[in-house]
Amino acid sequence: MTRRTPWGALLPPLVPAILVIGVLEALVRGDVVPAFLVPAPSQIARALVDEGPSLYPPLAQTVKASLLGFLIAAVVGVTAAIALASSRRVQQAIYPYAVFSQTIPIVSIAPLLVIWFGWDRTALASAVIVSIFPVVANTLAGLRSTDPALVDLFRLYGASSGATLFRLRLPAALPQIFTGLRVAGGLAVIGAVVGEFITGQGIGGAIGVAQQRQRVDIIFAGVLLASLLGLALFGFINLAAWRSLRSWHVSESRH
Amino acid sequence: MKTIRIIGAAFVAVLMVVLAGCGGDTPAPSGARKLTLQLNWKAEPEFGPFYAAEVNGTFRAEGLEVELRQGGSGAPTSDLVATKQVPFAVVSADQIVVARSMGKKIVGIFAVYQKDPMCIITHKARGLGSLDAAVKAPGTLAIERGMPFATWIEKTIGFGPAKIVPSPYGDLKYLQSDPNYAFQGFAxxxxxAARKLGLDVDVFLVADAGFDSYQTVLAVHEDLLKDDPELVKRMTRAVTKGWEDYMKNPEPVNVVMGRMNPTMDAATFTAVTQAQIPHVISDGTRTRGPGTMSLERWTQLTDQMLKSGVVRTSVDPASCFRDPVEILKGS
Structure with a gap:
């Protein structure tokens, strides 16, 4: 087990970031690229400070919609996967529709979500709809790939089906569940922002206003904040995965 | 394997469309100059003068082969002109002012809508008698906050307790489902469309409240005026002729536009053509000519936009436009 300093781990991803920021700044300042097409990183930074009132209160709304959407997707998704895994027949009946739900282009139904759920819950609904499928699919895959020898062992000792589920199959499926949650986290943010384009709330709404104002710097600042939110969620899920898997699963134990 | 072939074919088709769209300004085999005029909405009577010039062969008579390309609600037409991806595009006067404040060198050369049809539409049953009352009433107000007219309303009239949501862009289902819904649209x-659905509505023009921007404005890049004044002149002449033809006889042109825009039936085309006359005909068009624009109007607009904080730096109103009447006289 090699112990690396935090700096050693941070340096590699920082190099391309610094490079890209430097090149962009130079291109815009040198008038190679007009600032109205691609804003200089310094302009985006200034927008993050100067346009605070039009960015941070909306960001709070996006945080709320995407986090809540993610949590609902996680709970409902895992529960649904358990139900699907319980019976081959149920799975055959329902799973195709779960796949079908994933192919819905959310942008095209987002205006309807307003009618169904109201202006204030559209972003949340959109976040849930786009992020639930990866949770269901990955959890189901995990539940179905329990080591048959261990299932036999549980049966041999007369374990109830509940015990088999909670002591064996769910824990064994955790790595896949976390894979699903990682994907769902990013999608929840995207889903929330798409919904917000229709409702005008949150970062999506702020980006919409900036588009009308032809303010590319604010658009990029908004996109940056949405991405950071997605990253934070990803980091949080990774932390949870590490805490729950490090003691036994190879994917998290080598650090 | 079959799927892959279909995807491949679809990809090639998309590529061809994209490549075809790239032909900005190349000589056609016939000798006519091939170019794109980017619209900012679907084929509708507001674009009648352009489609008339196409249908009646006026573009061709000027040696132009013009592709009239339809746009959507988010079509960044002013940026297409500013980056010279298309030589001609339809924008609004207030977009030109915002664009110029950011160093985009675009110039308006022909204004179809002399009076801004931008309005706030409410259910008649609410009995709101004015624009002031309409934007200050409780309920839901669908208005694009970033648009100059909306900022002007916010600064000079002020919003009330209504929930502010983005424009539905012609989608009337919110109006149908919510009795306290008000929204922006073109008068x-x-x-x-609302009356066709049996809804009784009131219409409050923003222009009547004081903010009157030219709409459906044909725009070019400043450089085109310098580098190819002849092309600008030919286009202006064709559109002016198209305007006159369309005002005299809109129906054949409406039939062509109707084929491209099936969301509007023939009766609606006729109704819209009637409704837009007070917006297209002005004292200016009567005394000077079709599409004319005045320095007074542009000065008022740039002043209002600076005062309400839409633009942060003052924009020279004279730089924003060339009066089509002057272009046609032009040396």
Whole structure:
């Protein structure tokens, strides 16, 4: 087990970031690229400070919609996967529709979500709809790939089906569940922002206003904040995965 | 394997469309100059003068082969001109002012809508008597906050307790489902569609409240005026002729536009064509000519936009436009 300093781990991803920021700044300042097409990183930074009132209160709304959407997707998704895994027949009946739900282009139904759920819950609904499928699919895959020898062992000792589920199959499926949650986290943010384009709330709404104002710097600042939110969620899920898997699963134990 | 082939074919098709769209300004085999005029909405009577010039062969008579390309609600037409991806595009006067404040060198050369049809539409049953009352009433107000007219309303009239949401862009289902819903639209379009659905609506023009921007403005890059004044002149002449033809006889042109825009039936086309006359005909068009624009109007607009904080730096109103009447006289 090699112990690396935090700096050693941070340096590699920082190099391309610094490079890209430097090149962009130079291109815009040198008038190679007009600032109205691609804003200089310094302009985006200034927008993050100067346009605070039009960015941070909306960001709070996006945080709320995407986090809540993610949590609902996680709970409902895992529960649904358990139900699907319980019976081959149920799975055959329902799973195709779960796949079908994933192919819905959310942008095209987002205006309807307003009618169904109201202006204030559209972003949340959109976040849930786009992020639930990866949770269901990955959890189901995990539940179905329990080591048959261990299932036999549980049966041999007369374990109830509940015990088999909670002591064996769910824990064994955790790595896949976390894979699903990682994907769902990013999608929840995207889903929330798409919904917000229709409702005008949150970062999506702020980006919409900036588009009308032809303010590319604010658009990029908004996109940056949405991405950071997605990253934070990803980091949080990774932390949870590490805490729950490090003691036994190879994917998290080598650090 | 079959799927892959279909995807491949689809990809090639998309590529061809994209490549075809790239032909900005190349000589056609016939010798006519091939170019694109980017519209900012679907084929509708507001673009009648352009389609008339196409249908009646006026573009061709000027040696132009023009592709009239339809746009959507988010079509960044001013940026297409500013980056010279298309030589001609339809924008609004207030977009030109915002664009110029950011160093985009675009110039308006022909204004179809002399009076801004931008309006707030409400259910008649609410009995709101004015624009002031309409934007200050409780309920839901659908208005694009970033648009200059909306900022002007916010600064000079002020919003009330209504929930502010983005424009539905012609989608009337919110109006149908919510009795306290008010929304922005064009007086020439949404009210007609709403009445067709049996909804009784009031229409409050933003222009009547004081903010009157030219709409459906043909724009070019400043450089084109310098580098190819002849092309600009030919286009202006064709559009002016198209305007006159369309005002005299709109129906054949409406039939062609109707084929491209099936969301509007023939009766709606006729109704819209009637409704837009007070927006297209002005004292200016009567005394000077079709599409004319005045320095007074542009000065008022740039002043209002600076005062309400839409633009942060002052924009020279004279730099924003060339009066088509002057272009046609031009040396």
């Amino acid at each position: 020439t379009s949404e009210p007609i």
